[in-house]
Amino acid sequence: MSSILKNKSDAILQAALEQFAENGFHSSPVSQLATLAEVGVGSIYRYFKDKDELIHAVFTMVDDALQKAMVTHLDSSLSDRQQFIQLVTNLIHYLNARPQEFKFLEQYYSSPYGSQTKHAKFLHEDSVDQSNPFINLFSGSQKGTIKDLPLPLYLAMTFGPVIFLLRDSLSGLVTLDNTLIQQTAEASWNAIKV
Amino acid sequence: MSSILKNKSDAILQAALEQFAENGFHSSPVSQLATLAEVGVGSIYRYFKDKDELIHAVFTMVDDALQKAMVTHLDSSLSDRQQFIQLVTNLIHYLNARPQEFKFLEQYYSSPYGSQTKHAKFLHEDSVDQSNPFINLFSGSQKGTIKDLPLPLYLAMTFGPVIFLLRDSLSGLVTLDNTLIQQTAEASWNAIKV
Amino acid sequence: MSSILKNKSDAILQAALEQFAENGFHSSPVSQLATLAEVGVGSIYRYFKDKDELIHAVFTMVDDALQKAMVTHLDSSLSDRQQFIQLVTNLIHYLNARPQEFKFLEQYYSSPYGSQTKHAKFLHEDSVDQSNPFINLFSGSQKGTIKDLPLPLYLAMTFGPVIFLLRDSLSGLVTLDNTLIQQTAEASWNAIKV
Amino acid sequence: MSSILKNKSDAILQAALEQFAENGFHSSPVSQLATLAEVGVGSIYRYFKDKDELIHAVFTMVDDALQKAMVTHLDSSLSDRQQFIQLVTNLIHYLNARPQEFKFLEQYYSSPYGSQTKHAKFLHEDSVDQSNPFINLFSGSQKGTIKDLPLPLYLAMTFGPVIFLLRDSLSGLVTLDNTLIQQTAEASWNAIKV
DNA sequence: GATGAATGAGACTTCATTCAT
DNA sequence: AATGAATGAAGTCTCATTCAT
Numbered sequence A, B, C, D: 001m002s003s004i005l006k007n008k009s010d011a012i013l014q015a016a017l018e019q020f021a022e023n024g025f026h027s028s029p030v031s032q033l034a035t036l037a038e039v040g041v042g043s044i045y046r047y048f049k050d051k052d053e054l055i056h057a058v059f060t061m062v063d064d065a066l067q068k069a070m071v072t073h074l075d076s077s078l079s080d081r082q083q084f085i086q087l088v089t090n091l092i093h094y095l096n097a098r099p100q101e102f103k104f105l106e107q108y109y110s111s112p113y114g115s116q117t118k119h120a121k122f123l124h125e126d127s128v129d130q131s132n133p134f135i136n137l138f139s140g141s142q143k144g145t146i147k148d149l150p151l152p153l154y155l156a157m158t159f160g161p162v163i164f165l166l167r168d169s170l171s172g173l174v175t176l177d178n179t180l181i182q183q184t185a186e187a188s189w190n191a192i193k194v
Numbered sequence E: 001g002a003t004g005a006a007t008g009a010g011a012c013t014t015c016a017t018t019c020a021t
Numbered sequence F: 001a002a003t004g005a006a007t008g009a010a011g012t013c014t015c016a017t018t019c020a021t
Helices: A008-023 A030-037 A041-047 A051-070 A080-096 A099-109 A112-117 A133-143 A151-171 A178-192 B002-023 B030-037 B041-047 B051-070 B080-096 B099-109 B112-117 B133-143 B151-171 B178-192 C008-023 C030-037 C041-047 C051-070 C080-096 C099-109 C112-117 C133-143 C151-171 C178-192 D002-023 D030-037 D041-047 D051-070 D080-096 D099-109 D112-117 D133-143 D151-171 D178-192
Strands: none
Touching: A008 A030, A008 A041, A008 A051, A008 A099, A030 A041, A051 A080, A051 A099, A051 A112, A080 A099, A080 A133, A080 A151, A080 A178, A099 A112, A099 A151, A151 A178, A151 B151, A151 B178, A178 B151, A178 B178, B002 B030, B002 B041, B002 B051, B002 B099, B030 B041, B051 B080, B051 B099, B051 B112, B080 B099, B080 B133, B080 B151, B080 B178, B099 B112, B099 B151, B151 B178, C008 C030, C008 C041, C008 C051, C008 C099, C030 C041, C051 C080, C051 C099, C051 C112, C080 C099, C080 C133, C080 C151, C080 C178, C099 C112, C099 C151, C151 C178, C151 D151, C151 D178, C178 D151, C178 D178, D002 D030, D002 D041, D002 D051, D002 D099, D030 D041, D051 D080, D051 D099, D051 D112, D080 D099, D080 D133, D080 D151, D080 D178, D099 D112, D099 D151, D151 D178
16 A cells, blocks of 8 residues: 555645645544545544644644745845745745645634644744744844834734735635735735835 | 514624634534523524524624724725724724624634635625725725725735734734834835825 | 333433443443433433443442431340341341342442542541441440440441352352341351450 | 563563552553553463453462462461461451452452352362361361351351451551451451351 | 554544424 | 423544554
């Protein structure tokens, strides 16, 4: 048996992501995940203590990949504006191509699960290290390229519109073509630039 | 008699809103709603076909009130900029003071329930009537005060950041004081103004 | 529907007693209890928080009845010897006629459930009141009719042999006829009398 | 090789005894026994057909040792009284020092497992051989030292109180010091002596 | 022989919904 | 109209047992 997923754990995570995105946590019985992952129910409990832990594990998987995707092609030799637009563009492209990941995250953050985890990571001291492209970018205020605003507001102006648009895109209410993506990135930049 | 019925129905809706916001749809047994609303379980089924219908009814209640709140004090004699800032300010004040409503909406939209309903209403033809203050505002492009952008992008730049900030506010990650509200509204305006 | 048991709670307790005695706690699925009690599974959880609580409730029911049975016909005007023999006789008759109750108690006391409850009640201060026939009896040492021994030893000499014999009786290894019962009661008395 | 097998089998039996005594049969997963015995789960099934057989094997191990312990130091040249007291003392000392063995036996006998096995062995014809010290002792009636009672009653008066006291001792309700042990043995003797 | 990953039957429990009162 | 006791489908999780390595 040579599955695409090299190990059972990954097969379970992938199946869980699909089901959770499609049906929500509470309409995805563990038995269904097992069927989709082509494993026995009991196997899921070998790899994950319970359903909650599985949900968190899916989050970690999705979030890690998203973090990486966001900073792809971020060239620190470019202007702040160009970097910012690259970042937003990355984000939209990545998530728009991955509706399951986006739906999962939306659901996760607005559930009791995500209320603990949150995107608090952005704001935590220990994540504010120099290697974080965000921080370099938003410290542009010191360089006079962006306004001097509280960090949460930068984040809100960056991620808020993107999330809102992605929802509409997923609903089929709007088509996220390159023009719209470019317009969005520039509008966000205009919101925070000097 | 109809007034008594109205009261009972309202009591149920209110109890449901509280429980749903606090515990989520799936951790709010109908029996618990009944207890909180001080009615019998069976009575809930007299007013609402099933739990799903109740959830949608709560949404309608919350959404209607929100729509009204947003356009409060919108003086069409003011400048587009001032009207826009008033609108965003209304929205933030209203929802920040009503965490239950906000949590409910977040949960509703990112669940299988909301995926159908959506905030599609904003974009539906039949809501694009002249009496809608939004439309007047976003038709400012014709007056040269805001950029000529697709409607969904206006909405994204208006509501996206607000929602993002409100989440952080509810999480306690940020305090939404008047300064921050003002900064947010202006940043959003800068994103779309000419 | 006019059942023998006047209410559902009693029907459940009775069914549970039967099953527990026959198959043990862990081989008596709740679903089976429900079937035997002729109620729905869910109904059991209306009356008892969980299976553990049901087990404890059965114990209370059985133990209460046993306590009453033991002191039946205890005439304090009789001699200590006669009272003692009456007590032991009561106990044997009662439990020998009720194998289910006996099996249940045996199982309960030697399980994690009973380890907490124990027959500690006999030894607890607050049960050592004057209305307790046991205490009056075992305070016979002050009247010179029984030896001056620690209370636990009285209890051991009274109940220990009875329990042991009842086990054999249930196993069919011995027949507890009146002669044997009388011999047992007298042997126990001889063990503690002056 | 056989010595290695023996060790592995013993390790399993010992681990099983500990877990069963501590947690009960049904709260002792085979996997846990394996971990404690430091063997693979599969190995347990090499030595024992299934969990039931393991339970019975533990019983045999514990019971054999107990039988041996009881007749230790039984000097047939001593008086019946002295032999009897030695026997009871042996029993109490042995089991009071081995709470696991005692707990296991209690649980075994009051479970569906023990209902079959029972301590029937005492009463079975084939165990009533002359080499059994019990039989010699209880045939004292023919020598006029003990009353002429049915064998089951002798056993009840001998073992019943001991078991009852040991329970209390394990529960911490009583301390089985030498005085109490002596008093117990004598009380039992008084119950059956002429 | 030894191992432990994999399995699925089956246990406990919850809760939306019904319906007799 | 109002109630809430009763129900059982369905969900989560455990664990004895197997079998490929």
